[in-house]
Amino acid sequence: MLLLALPGLAYFVVFHYVPLLGYMVAFQDYQPYLGYMHSVWVGFTNFTTAFAQPAFWSAVGNTLQIAVIQLVFFFPVPIGLALLLNSVVSERLRRFVQSVVYLPHFIGWVIIVSIFQQILGGAGLLPDVLGSLGLPRYDMMSDPEAFPWLLTLQMVWKDAGWGTIIILAALLTIDRQSYEAAAIDGAGPARRLWHVTLPGLAPVIILLLILNLGQVLSVGFEQILLQRDAVGPGAGEVLDTYVYYHGIKDNDWGVAAAVGLIKAVIGTALVLGANKVAHRLGHEGVYRGADR
């Protein structure tokens, strides 16, 4: 039996564990022609170099700002949409809406950004409409101020529908009798939502929040990389793009690897921390699954 699992295991070791050794570079003055073995060890110099750069702190600031805006304005959307869908009585209508809203999840970022370019970009629909109304032609896609909101809007378009799947399934597990009992006790729709539905969804919402925290510092890398140049690095640089441009583009391997390492460590710590908090609050969190 285990023989069948070996190729997969080999994949995980080679492509997920071995690369961790590559973080040696974070402590070296790495030169590709010298390799790991012959590059000079420099201790924490790469870290102090990064900390001394305004560009690094700007990337940290942008990452946190985008993460918070996404958390506050993206996260609740699938929950709201799921509640709305759940209240639709007609099965056929609900199926239809679901088929439509799941679809964008499967469309790649390059395509989505191109489509948004057609609608919101300089020569797109929105500026055209504004122009014909005699208003200034506003180009949201190159406005640094609007960047986090643009990203969030695109995320909502792509994944809000997909996110409803898990919420809808969780809604099915809530006991119908609780609703009936609440109704008999005189609770209206709003109070039933507050006292029955939301507590019923709490475990799933907490699970999703934890999983989200692990991704929080990644804030949609491809999406941002594709649009960074339109708004400039001042607003468009996040930790991942910083690593990409400094490391791969400018060959500043050591500093880029150091920043990547910081990001990876904080990301992992956030998931583990959030999971612990969830346990304390009496919820199951993420990791028990495996040995089920």
Add this chain to the structure above:
Amino acid sequence: MEKPRKATLVAKAAVLSVVVLAVAYPLLGVIGTSFASQTDIVESTGLVLWPDHPTLEAYRTLFTGGVVLRALLVSIGITVVGTVASLLITIGMAYGLSRRDVTGSRFMLMTALFTMLFNPGIIPNFLLVNELGLYDTYAALVLPTLVSAFNLVVLRSFFMNLPGELFDAARVDGAGDLRILVRLVLPLSKAVLAVISLFYAVTYWNAFFNALLYLDDSEKWPIPLVLRTFVLQGQSLGGTALGESTAPHQSVQMAVLVVAVVPILLVYPFLQRYFTKGVLTGAVKG
């Protein structure tokens, strides 16, 4: 329960219509514009939903050029080969680890699951691909994303939920593990395999960053990279007859978008009904 009020119903209908339109309008607009002629584009604001003078000129331009056609072939190749390889290895691992009584299986499972917690990051991945000599090869677009721990968990828990008596009966009849997998387990798992194939295929089809990172030679570019240079950065497609073409620039750009989305639109309706099952066996039960 009491009947909902009329105002509530109207509000719900309005919100749902807006949601559906917000998704459908851009997609239909892209398709419409790809068939539009110059007059249609001048007459309309933004995207052309229904061209009055439809033309296939944009597609003719694309397919006589070569760049898009080649990129399409590359993408199709990577998607087919990648999906098959991913499926085989994921099935093997999920099945191999689906019995808890086998020593070592728990350790192997944790090794795979733990990778969900951290991501090695761009620099170490790049260095590894380089060290392995995969830089600027198509293998670099497949191997680094070969198995998804999420899909592995979904498939494993599906296998574990199959009734145990079936296996016992097969074993009594003298069937080995591999035979049971091929004859018994896989036919029972068609739905979940369909979803997982879709997830893998979409990942390979849309792969953008890995291609940007690991491919040097623009002759090897898959469709997302061509899309970026041609549609987002507005550069011209080398080797296409774009100069002499009568098709409007915007239509040609939208035609590339359509070509990149159509494969997804084609398989989507068939697999859609399995989503909930596929997503949930993994997510809720872990």
